[in-house]
Amino acid sequence: xxxxxxxxxxxxxxxxxxxxxxxxxxxxxxxxxxxxxxxxxxxxxxxxxxxxxxxxxxxxxxxxxxxxxxxxxxxxxxxxxxxxxxxxxxxxxxxxxxxxxxxxxxxxxxxxxxxxxxxxxxxxxxxxxxxxxxxxxxxxxxxxxxxxxxxxxxxxxxxxxxxxxxxxxxxxxxxxxxxxxxxxxxxxxxxxxxxxxxxxxxxxxxxxxxxxxxxxxxxxxxxxxxxxxxxxxxxxxxxxxxxxxxxxxxxxxxxxxxxxxxxxxxxxxxxxxxxxxxxxxxxxxxxxxxxxxxxxxxxxxxxxxxxxxx
Amino acid sequence: xxxxxxxxxxxxxxxxxxxxxxxxxxxxxxxxxxxxxxxxxxxxxxxxxxxxxxxxxxxxxxxxxxxxxxxxxxxxxxxxxxxxxxxxxxxxxxxxxxxxxxxxxxxxxxxxxxxxxxxxxxxxxxxxxxxxxxxxxxxxxxxxxxxxxxxxxxxxxxxxxxxxxxxxxxxxxxxxxxxxxxxxxxxxxxxxxxxxxxxxxxxxxxxxxxxxxxxxxxxxxxxxxxxxxxxxxxxxxxxxxxxxxxxxxxxxxxxxxxxxxxxxxxxxxxxxxxxxxxxxxxxxxxxxxxxxxxxxxxxxxxxxxxxxxxxxxx
Amino acid sequence: xxxxxxxxxxxxxxxxxxxxxxxxxxxxxxxxxxxxxxxxxxxxxxxxxxxxxxxxxxxxxxxxxxxxxxxxxxxxxxxxxxxxxxxxxxxxxxxxxxxxxxxxxxxxxxxxxxxxxxxxxxxxxxxxxxxxxxxxxxxxxxxxxxxxxxxxxxxxxxxxxxxxxxxxxxxxxxxxxxxxxxxxxxxxxxxxxxxxxxxxxxxxxxxxxxxxxxxxxxxxxxxxxxxxxxxxxxxxxxxxxxxxxxxxxxxxxxxxxxxxxxxxxxxxxxxxxxxxxxxxxxxxxxxxxxxxxxxxxxxxxxxxxxxxxxxxxxxxxxxxxxxxxxxxxxxxxxxxxxxxxxxxxxxxxxxx
Numbered sequence: 023x024x025x026x027x028x029x030x031x032x033x034x035x036x037x038x039x040x041x042x043x044x045x046x047x048x049x050x051x052x053x054x055x056x057x058x059x060x061x062x063x064x065x066x067x068x069x070x071x072x073x074x075x076x077x078x079x080x081x082x083x084x085x086x087x088x089x090x091x092x093x094x095x096x097x098x099x100x101x102x103x104x105x106x107x108x109x110x111x112x113x114x115x116x117x118x119x120x121x122x123x124x125x126x127x128x129x130x131x132x133x134x135x136x137x138x139x140x141x142x143x144x145x146x147x148x149x150x151x152x153x154x155x156x157x158x159x160x161x162x163x164x165x166x167x168x169x170x171x172x173x174x175x176x177x178x179x180x181x182x183x184x185x186x187x188x189x190x191x192x193x194x195x196x197x198x199x200x201x202x203x204x205x206x207x208x209x210x211x212x213x214x215x216x217x218x219x220x221x222x223x224x225x226x227x228x229x230x231x232x233x234x235x236x237x238x239x240x241x242x243x244x245x246x247x248x249x250x251x252x253x254x255x256x257x258x259x260x261x262x263x264x265x266x267x268x269x270x271x272x273x274x275x276x277x278x279x280x281x282x283x284x285x286x287x288x289x290x291x292x293x294x295x296x297x298x299x300x301x302x303x304x305x306x307x308x309x310x311x312x313x314x315x316x317x318x319x320x321x322x323x324x325x326x327x328x329x330x331x332x
Numbered sequence: 333x334x335x336x337x338x339x340x341x342x343x344x345x346x347x348x349x350x351x352x353x354x355x356x357x358x359x360x361x362x363x364x365x366x367x368x369x370x371x372x373x374x375x376x377x378x379x380x381x382x383x384x385x386x387x388x389x390x391x392x393x394x395x396x397x398x399x400x401x402x403x404x405x406x407x408x409x410x411x412x413x414x415x416x417x418x419x420x421x422x423x424x425x426x427x428x429x430x431x432x433x434x435x436x437x438x439x440x441x442x443x444x445x446x447x448x449x450x451x452x453x454x455x456x457x458x459x460x461x462x463x464x465x466x467x468x469x470x471x472x473x474x475x476x477x478x479x480x481x482x483x484x485x486x487x488x489x490x491x492x493x494x495x496x497x498x499x500x501x502x503x504x505x506x507x508x509x510x511x512x513x514x515x516x517x518x519x520x521x522x523x524x525x526x527x528x529x530x531x532x533x534x535x536x537x538x539x540x541x542x543x544x545x546x547x548x549x550x551x552x553x554x555x556x557x558x559x560x561x562x563x564x565x566x567x568x569x570x571x572x573x574x575x576x577x578x579x580x581x582x583x584x585x586x587x588x589x590x591x592x593x594x595x596x597x598x599x600x601x602x603x604x605x606x607x608x609x610x611x612x613x614x615x616x617x618x619x620x621x622x623x624x625x626x627x628x629x630x631x632x633x634x635x636x637x638x639x640x641x642x643x644x645x646x
Numbered sequence: 647x648x649x650x651x652x653x654x655x656x657x658x659x660x661x662x663x664x665x666x667x668x669x670x671x672x673x674x675x676x677x678x679x680x681x682x683x684x685x686x687x688x689x690x691x692x693x694x695x696x697x698x699x700x701x702x703x704x705x706x707x708x709x710x711x712x713x714x715x716x717x718x719x720x721x722x723x724x725x726x727x728x729x730x731x732x733x734x735x736x737x738x739x740x741x742x743x744x745x746x747x748x749x750x751x752x753x754x755x756x757x758x759x760x761x762x763x764x765x766x767x768x769x770x771x772x773x774x775x776x777x778x779x780x781x782x783x784x785x786x787x788x789x790x791x792x793x794x795x796x797x798x799x800x801x802x803x804x805x806x807x808x809x810x811x812x813x814x815x816x817x818x819x820x821x822x823x824x825x826x827x828x829x830x831x832x833x834x835x836x837x838x839x840x841x842x843x844x845x846x847x848x849x850x851x852x853x854x855x856x857x858x859x860x861x862x863x864x865x866x867x868x869x870x871x872x873x874x875x876x877x878x879x880x881x882x883x884x885x886x887x888x889x890x891x892x893x894x895x896x897x898x899x900x901x902x903x904x905x906x907x908x909x910x911x912x913x914x915x916x917x918x919x920x921x922x923x924x925x926x927x928x929x930x931x932x933x934x935x936x937x938x939x940x941x942x943x944x945x946x947x948x949x950x951x952x953x954x955x956x957x958x959x960x961x962x963x964x965x966x967x968x969x970x971x972x973x974x975x976x977x978x979x980x981x982x983x984x985x986x987x988x989x990x991x992x993x994x995x996x997x998x
Contacts, residue, residue, distance in 0.1 A: 037486050048502050158634075162626035164578055166585060167619050170605055178609070224748040230704055232736035232763040232814065242762075243751050250753060265493040269582060284586055287497050299498060302491050310489075345944035346969040349935070 023318060030314070034307045041303045042296070046088055049292045050081055074099075088296075097297035102289050108297035112279060119271065119278030122194050123263045126201035130259075133202070134209025135249060141210070142217030142248070143240065153210060160207025166269040169200035173273060188277050197274045201266045205259050212255055216248040223247075250320060256313040260306055372563070372639040382635025385628035392625060396445040405435035407442040408593050419613050428613055430603060436617055439595050444621055446596040450511055451576035457515035458522055458572055463558075463565060465519070466526025471534060471553050477527075484520050492517045496579065500588055510589055514576050525568050529561040563640030570633030574626045581622055597622045651854045652678040652701065652822055657714030659696050659705070666926040670696045672878040674714070678822065683848065683855040685869035685886075687862060687901070691922060693878040694858045698824045700724070701856075702741055703731050718822070736763040740820035742844075744827040746807035750799035757783075757795035760814050767818050778817065786813045786843060805836035809843065816847055823848065823855045829864065841868055862905040866890065871958070874898050877923050877933035879949075884959030894953075894961035896941075897934040932963065940965065940973045 072078045076087060091098060097108035141153035177185040177196055184193040220226060221244055229239045268280035275281070279298060286294040376382055404424070411433035419428040419436070427436040469480040487495070495517040503509035533539060534557065542552050577597070583589030584598025585605075592599065597618050604615030659671040671693040678684050686694045699705050701716050703723060716723040718739070723731065740763075743749040751759060760779040764770055770778070776795075783791035786809040799807060808828060815823060825844060829837040845868055848855050857869060865872055866886065873883035874897065882895040893899045903916040920937035923929050929936065935945035944950075944964050953966035965973055 033482075033485070037489050040486055041490060045498065048498060051502055158627060158630055159623075162574065162630045163623050164581060164626070166582060167601065167623070170608070170615070171619075174608060224743055224745060225751045227704055228741075228743055228749050228811070228814070229751070229762070230735065231702055231741045233732045233734070233766050234736075234762065235732055238766075243754070246753050247751065261491050264491040268493060269586070272586065283494070283497075287501060287588060288586075290501070295498070295501070299490065299494055302494050303489050306491060307489050345947065346942050346964070346967065346971065348971065349941040349943050349946060 023315075026318070027311070027315060030311050034304075034311065037307060038300065038303060042089065042092055042300055043085075045296045045299050046085055049296060050084075052290075052292075092300070097300070098293035100286075100291055100294050102286065102291040102294070108293050111282065111294060112297060112301055115277060115279045115282050117278075118188060118194075118276050119267055119280055122197045122201060122270070122276060122278070123267055125194060125198040126266075127205060127259065127263060129198060130202035130205030131209050134206045135213050135252075137206070137210040138213025139217055139240075139245070139248070141214040142221060145218060145221075153214070157207040157210045157214075160203045161211070163203065165200055165204055165266045166273060168203055169197070169270045169273040172196045172200050185274075188275065193274075197270050197276055200270050200274075201263065204262050204266060208255060208259060208262065209252065212252050213248055216251055217244060220244050220247045253313060253317050253320070257306075257310050260309045264302060264306070372636075375639040376635050379635040379638065381631045385631040385635070388624065388628045389632065392444065392628075393448070395441060396448055399438075399441040399445055403435075403438040403441055405438045407434060407438040407595060410434055416607075416611050416614075418611075419617075427617055430614055431607055431611070436614070439600060440617060440621055443595040443597045443600045443618065444625075446507070446590060446594060447577050447580055447598070447622075450507060450514070450580045450590075450596065451573045453511045454514040454518070454576040454580075455569055455572045457511065458519045458576075459565065459569065461515065462519035462522025463526050463561070466523035466528075467530050467553060467558060467561070469523065470527035470530030471549070471557055473531070473534075481527075484523060487517075488520050493579070493582075496583070497588065500583065505588075505591060507590060507594070510580060510583060514579050518572060518575065522565070522568050522572065525564050526561050529564045530557050533557050533560045563636075567633060567637045567640055570629055570636055574629035574633075577622070577625060577629075649680070650677045651680050651718070652676075652856075653715075653717040654697065654701065655715045655717070657697065657700060657716065658712040659693075659700055660710050660712050661696075661706075662708045662710070663926075668925045669928050670709070670878055670925060671700070672928065674875075674878075674880055676873055676880065676883075678854050678856060679871075680854055681848075681852050682870040683845075683857050683868055685857045685859060685865040685872045686875060687859060687865055687872055688875035689860055689922060691925075692875045694875050695826055697875075698741070698826060698856055698858060701822075701824065702735060702739060704735075704741075733767065736815075736820075737767040737818045738821045739824070740815035740818070740822070741824040741826060742808075742811055742815050742828045745831040746804055746811050747831065749811050750807055752799055755796050755798060756802070756810050757797075760810065760817060763814060763818050779813075782813045782817050783810075785847070786810070786816075787839075788813075804832055805840065808832060808836075808840055812840070812843060812847070816851065816853070819851050820853055823853045824858070825855055826858045827860070828857075830859070830861075837864075838867075844868070862890075862901055874901065877928060878925055879933055879962070881932075881934065881963070882959075882961040884955065884961075888956065888959035892955065892959065894955055894959075894966060895934070895963045896938045896965070898961070900937075942970060 069078070076084055079087070088098065095109055097112075100106050100108055100111055103111060137153040137156060141150040141157075144150050173185055173196060177183045183196050185196075187193065226239060226243055229243045234242065264280070267278065268284055270276070271278045271280035272284050279301070282294065283298045285291070286298065404426075411429070413433065414422070414425065414429050415431055415433040417425050417429040417433075420426065421428070425435050425437070427440065429435055430439065465480065469477045490498075496513045499513035499516060500509060503512060530553075539552060539556055542556055547555070580589055580596060581598035581601060584596050585602045587602065589598050590596040600618035601615065601622070604611075604618055608615045654674060654676040657671055657674045658669070661668040661670050674693070674697055676684070676686075676697070686697065688694050696705070696709070699709075700711060701718075701723065703726075705711075711724055714724070718734070723734075726734075750756065757776070757779055760783065761772075761775045764775045764778055765772070768775075780791045780795060783794065788794055788806065788809055794802075799810075802810065812828075823844075828844065829840050832840060841864065844855070844857075847853070857865075859865060869886050871883065871885050872889040874881050874889070874895065876897050882889065882893070882898050884892075889898060890902065893902055897918075900916070900918040904918060918937055923933050923936070929946070930949070931947050932938070932941070932945040932950055935941040938945065942964050948964075950962045950964045950967075952960040952962050954960055955966070964970055
């Protein structure tokens with residue numbers, strides 16, 4: 023196990039290195055000066071700024087300097103937020119993003135499991151139809167539109183929730199709800215499929231043959247066996263949350279890294295874009311590694327059912 | 333359980349039956365054997381949600397094609413006198429007009445067509461990269477597979493939307509860039525699915541048989557493996573298209589996708605959101621079109637997956 | 647005759663499927679005597695398992711009992727409320743499943759799974775239950791029971807898993823045990839061990855067993871009585887000797903002829919031509935008629951009643967009617983009889 027984790031960590035470092043290199047050269051491929059679009063500067067000013075950001079050196083020197091910085095956790099300075107380092111920018115912004123993502127994850131997973139179980143246990147009835155419909159809508163309905171609608175109707179019209187300013191728990195509610203729709207739908211569909219399969223298995227029939235009640239069969243045998251495989255969902259869920267948080271944060275003006283990323287893209291703030299790309303990459307790799315480790319701890323042979331990727 | 337009275341029985345009844353009766357009655361009755369794809373189609377036909385979705389999507393496609401040749405108005409023709417008309421208030425502008433007096437219906441038709449085109453081309457590119465990649469990776473196995481999988485791992489370690497935005501910054505803005513950006517970030521999953529499917533089929537008896545018959549690896553891959561991964565590919569496509577529609581809408585909504593004067597569902601959403609407080613229909617109309625299309629694609633995809641997956645078939 | 651433990655009367659069970667209603671069990675009547683092993687023999691799809699699943703009231707949702715009753719302990723199981731059924735299941739009525747690889751919960755330690763019926767049905771502390779579970783684990787032949795108690799199913803081989811399933815079934819000392827092809831999924835060498843185990847335990851506990859199998863070879867070793875099922879109906883029943891030495895129904899004869907024995911030449915083995923009938927639209931008369939070389943016209947028109955052959959032996963075939971022509975079904979079986987007689991002798995000696 024230790025060897026496996028070590029191997030994965032090495033692979034992760036390699037991945038980050040490649041991603042950093044690719045993003046760096048990708049950014050260098052953009053025609054024109056990154057500063058040209060946003061600020062109207064005189065030639066002299068432009069040269070001064072270029073010197074400040076080290077843009078006057080040859081590309082390979084810039085690359086070495088950048089990678090050297092990255093090794094020390096220094097991702098350069100933001101163009102847009104004057105004289106703020108990318109690292110401290112991300113550091114300040116990461117809190118709200120993690121908060122709403124985590125809340126959305128908990129909400130989505132809990133509601134998703136309940137909906138999935140209700141659907142599977144009442145297969146073929148109206149309850150199943152209702153939970154399946156909800157899941158399809160959750161998967162299909164774009165989260166940013168949900169965010170707009172929630173913001174307008176619940177926030178603006180009814181005034182139940184704060185709309186724009188980021189201030190305490192109430193202002194996290196609507197972003198959380200908007201963000202949780204897709205994970206909820208993903209979890210619910212997954213758990214329903216698993217549970218239907220588990221309920222048809224011999225060991226559930228045997229549990230019934232032992233004289234257990236329906237509730238005992240579900241809670242002692244079916245639930246655990248349907249939920250453990252859902253660990254494989256964590257990777258896709260992380261991607262979902264990262265994607266979702268960008269737009270949702272943008273709409274609700276949450277001061278998080280998602281909003282920062284979109285703003286940086288819109289204003290060509292390359293150092294921030296590069297830094298955030300690395301950060302997202304690190305985050306995703308870390309989550310995937312963690313999932314695999316947890317999956318390994320719950321002995322893989324217990325979960326020996328071969329699963330095709332969905 | 334006692335002996336019954338059988339006196340009424342005629343003597344003839346106790347003669348041996350004509351041998352022709354043997355094995356004729358009730359033997360293999362109604363056991364038409366259907367091919368795999370026929371069975372899948374048969375199953376799909378009974379999936380009402382999927383069939384309704386299919387009809388809806390065909391209609392959308394039909395409207396999009398028709399809109400190439402005819403639309404109620406020029407989607408870009410501005411008419412300031414007739415701006416912000418509510419739906420169903422003017423016979424000529426059934427779905428109303430936007431802030432610049434452009435016909436909403438025409439803009440919707442146009443926008444839907446652009447969105448669909450982007451999604452279809454992106455999916456096509458996705459298939460053209462993903463299927464061969466997955467096929468080679470799964471069929472060759474060994475070191476080739478290992479290297480190809482590492483590449484996929486690296487690509488998928490960057491979240492999809494981040495990758496798309498990075499590509500969009502570098503590429504020249506425009507529809508082609510959006511198509512490329514979406515396709516380049518989504519083919520990975522297609523490749524993985526095809527690889528898994530190819531590896532599964534590789535060990536099937538009919539492939540071993542083909543090998544024994546002396547068919548070349550290339551022939552086997554083309555004639556045996558590829559056709560059998562089609563179920564996976566078709567199903568995955570039904571999920572790639574709505575994902576691409578969603579991504580396009582998202583990008584255009586944020587403002588880094590399709591730019592004016594072109595219209596897509598995303599730009600319509602963007603425009604609709606700005607005036608949402610006052611003219612709600614301007615957002616709701618593209619929202620309904622977009623979400624109905626998304627739901628229809630997802631339902632059809634679910635139906636196809638169930639139809640092609642022998643495990644879920646009863 | 648002593649009081650029967652279990653009486654199934656005129657049981658009919660239908661399944662709703664996409665293709666139509668499948669009449670899986672049709673008018674089945676069976677009695678289980680105390681302490682005996684009743685073998686239920688037939689091809690797959692003949693309704694054996696459906697019959698016993700009805701006894702346990704564990705039919706899938708699309709199944710429906712159309713008529714009949716299952717009497718146990720003076721009560722009709724088909725009319726019992728779910729709560730009382732739960733009290734009987736795993737306690738007085740137990741079942742061993744066919745495939746031990748899928749019958750155990752993969753995420754629960756086997757010890758806990760074995761204790762489950764005990765904790766459910768008896769007022770025991772966890773520790774007492776643990777002691778009893780360990781005892782029965784040792785009894786079914788699991789060495790190092792104490793260590794194995796905390797293992798997960800994947801850590802056991804197929805044969806060991808089946809021993810665990812048997813331990814679970816027998817831990818509450820049931821009155822009736824249903825063994826649904828308990829050895830079919832196992833290696834041949836393990837099969838005989840498991841059979842011997844079931845036989846030994848049922849003798850110790852005095853449990854009556856319904857033993858489902860498609861393999862007449864297995865029947866000879868374990869059963870007291872045999873009922874032959876085909877297309878949802880019972881065609882013949884009697885003691886092991888009745889069925890093996892004096893089979894009356896052409897289907898029983900066909901089954902016997904198609905069962906291989908060790909010292910047979912290949913040419914001696916006969917298969918039954920044709921396929922089993924479609925149970926969505928089952929034949930009116932004797933369901934075996936269309937595969938029966940000796941079929942009479944009446945076989946296609948009317949289901950034969952049970953004709954009494956002896957006090958213990960009944961068969962549903964028109965060939966036993968007074969008006970029917972005489973047929974000699976069993977020529978090749980003569981050699982077999984001798985063979986089985988020898989086998990029985992050998993086994994008797996082995997038992998001593």
